[in-house]
Amino acid sequence: MSDLEQLRAEHEALIQFLYLAPVGLAQADLDGAIVMMNPIAAQLLMPLSHDGSLDNLFTALEGVAPELRHLSSRFDKPSGKICDGLHVHLNAGGTGKKIPQILAITLLKLDGRRMMAVIDDVTLQVRRERQLRQNDAWLNAILTGITDYALVGLDAQGAVTDWNPSIGRVTGFGAEIVGRPYSVFYPRDAMTPERVLDRLHDADKDGWSLDEGTRARADGSSFWGSAMIAPLPDRADGDGRAGEPDGPAYCLILRDITDKREASECRRREAYGDYLTGLANRRAFFEAAEQELARSRFVPRSTAVIVVDADHFKAINDRYGHPGGDAVLQHLAAILAETFREVDTVARIGGEEFAVLLPSTDLARAEMVARRLRGVVASQVVQFDDAGIRYTLSAGVACLEPAEGPDGGIDLLLKRADQALYAAKRAGRNRVMCWRPESTDPAPPGEEGGKNAA
Numbered sequence: 380m381s382d383l384e385q386l387r388a389e390h391e392a393l394i395q396f397l398y399l400a401p402v403g404l405a406q407a408d409l410d411g412a413i414v415m416m417n418p419i420a421a422q423l424l425m426p427l428s429h430d431g432s433l434d435n436l437f438t439a440l441e442g443v444a445p446e447l448r449h450l451s452s453r454f455d456k457p458s459g460k461i462c463d464g465l466h467v468h469l470n471a472g473g474t475g476k477k478i479p480q481i482l483a484i485t486l487l488k489l490d491g492r493r494m495m496a497v498i499d500d501v502t503l504q505v506r507r508e509r510q511l512r513q514n515d516a517w518l519n520a521i522l523t524g525i526t527d528y529a530l531v532g533l534d535a536q537g538a539v540t541d542w543n544p545s546i547g548r549v550t551g552f553g554a555e556i557v558g559r560p561y562s563v564f565y566p567r568d569a570m571t572p573e574r575v576l577d578r579l580h581d582a583d584k585d586g587w588s589l590d591e592g593t594r595a596r597a598d599g600s601s602f603w604g605s606a607m608i609a610p611l612p613d614r615a616d617g618d619g620r621a622g623e624p625d626g627p628a629y630c631l632i633l634r635d636i637t638d639k640r641e642a643s644e645c646r647r648r649e650a651y652g653d654y655l656t657g658l659a660n661r662r663a664f665f666e667a668a669e670q671e672l673a674r675s676r677f678v679p680r681s682t683a684v685i686v687v688d689a690d691h692f693k694a695i696n697d698r699y700g701h702p703g704g705d706a707v708l709q710h711l712a713a714i715l716a717e718t719f720r721e722v723d724t725v726a727r728i729g730g731e732e733f734a735v736l737l738p739s740t741d742l743a744r745a746e747m748v749a750r751r752l753r754g755v756v757a758s759q760v761v762q763f764d765d766a767g768i769r770y771t772l773s774a775g776v777a778c779l780e781p782a783e784g785p786d787g788g789i790d791l792l793l794k795r796a797d798q799a800l801y802a803a804k805r806a807g808r809n810r811v812m813c814w815r816p817e818s819t820d821p822a823p824p825g826e827e828g829g830k831n832a833a
């Protein structure tokens with residue numbers, strides 16, 4: 380075989396490998412322009428394309444993984460892994476699947492001109508891993524030296540049934556907490572009455588329910604704790620005679636694990652944090668939404684979403700440079716974090732797009748908070764270098780009412796909020812608009828200032 384034939388055969392084999400590989404492979408130049416890709420890559424990336432074309436990897440993934448372009452431009456080695464198995468959450472509806480699809484993306488810089496993207500659908504694998512992680516947490520809760528724990532009895536509604544010294548030792552609360560819901564051990568705004576019941580349902584369904592986070596003591600101070608709830612085998616039936624409190628139906632084990640906080644926060648930040656703003660990332664948002672809507676099957680309630688988008692953000696980038704734009708995003712993120720409750724999930728879900736999930740919240744309340752947020756942002760100035768940057772935001776608000784059931788899922792909710800946001804942009808920006816079922820167009824803007832109101 381001549382050298383040329385040899386080369387052709389090798390090239391043929393390479394093309395075949397590319398086409399038959401069980402994962403998506405896309406070769407691109409360093410600006411993301413796609414040179415070639417195999418059918419799986421096309422199939423996985425096509426739902427992300429806005430106009431049916433797939434020319435650029437970064438553009439295709441901008442809405443769901445804005446950090447890719449950033450990671451790639453910052454990668455200064457001649458070759459190597461730019462990112463390894465980065466999880467990207469897609470909306471469920473776009474793909475026709477019932478659960479949000481998750482892609483794992485590995486970007487390899489091949490040389491000074493080319494890179495290769497390896498794209499895999501890891502939706503089911505991630506679900507299984509999540510289940511395993513929960514099992515691990517449960518085992519840890521049992522096996523690690525339990526020295527400082529409070530043992531709390533709860534009735535069928537989650538109210539504390541009695542007091543014992545372990546409760547006093549860990550939380551400082553006295554017998555006055557008997558009859559109060561166990562959310563008394565959580566910071567204000569970290570629980571809703573519906574969520575109190577959710578945990579009990581989870582415990583019934585899975586045999587236990589465990590969460591980790593900030594807990595409150597009687598004196599107002601806080602600690603990092605885990606709270607495991609398990610149903611009791613000989614549980615009370617919840618219909619105690621008048622005047623007599625029910626006996627415990629669940630057992631809550633509250634542990635002070637302050638010394639483990641750093642490790643567990645760090646793990647969480649890595650997987651669920653947005654690298655630029657420190658808020659939750661897209662993945663965290665979709666997981667929280669999926670969980671909230673699944674739970675609202677048991678305890679029906681309204682769930683609201685607010686989608687927030689900085690106005691004329693491209694112009695801010697153009698005028699102050701990308702770092703100036705980043706400073707604005709960080710400023711907006713800080714205001715968002717201050718505005719919402721601990722029980723809400725505040726996330727950056729795209730480049731300059733943020734979303735907030737508000738459990739147990741109706742449209743009127745979500746609208747009120749969004750309007751407050753708009754006002755705060757419009758009144759502030761971001762200091763960047765020697766400049767003061769003013770900016771505004773537009774917001775779209777939508778709600779799933781209990782009567783609708785959770786079936787439309789987070790996709791429907793986000794779609795409604797996006798439509799309202801789009802209408803707010805069209806109406807001149809710097810305003811809040813709500814999606815309402817009676818009209819295809821969201822409601823008029825109310826008292827908001829127009830485009831130029833500060």
Ligand SMILES: Nc1nc2c(ncn2[C@@H]2O[C@H](COP(=O)(O)OP(=O)(O)OP(=O)(O)O)[C@@H](O)[C@H]2O)c(=O)[nH]1
Nearest residue numbers: 445689690691692693694696701704705730731804
């Ligand atoms: N600084 C910075 N810019 C980003 C980031 N992610 C996306 N962008 C930029 O955000 C801009 C979004 O602009 P557009 O979607 O055109 O919207 P806009 O200019 O805000 O206009 P309206 O939304 O219609 O008010 C683009 O220029 C993106 O490059 C980021 O992480 N940092």
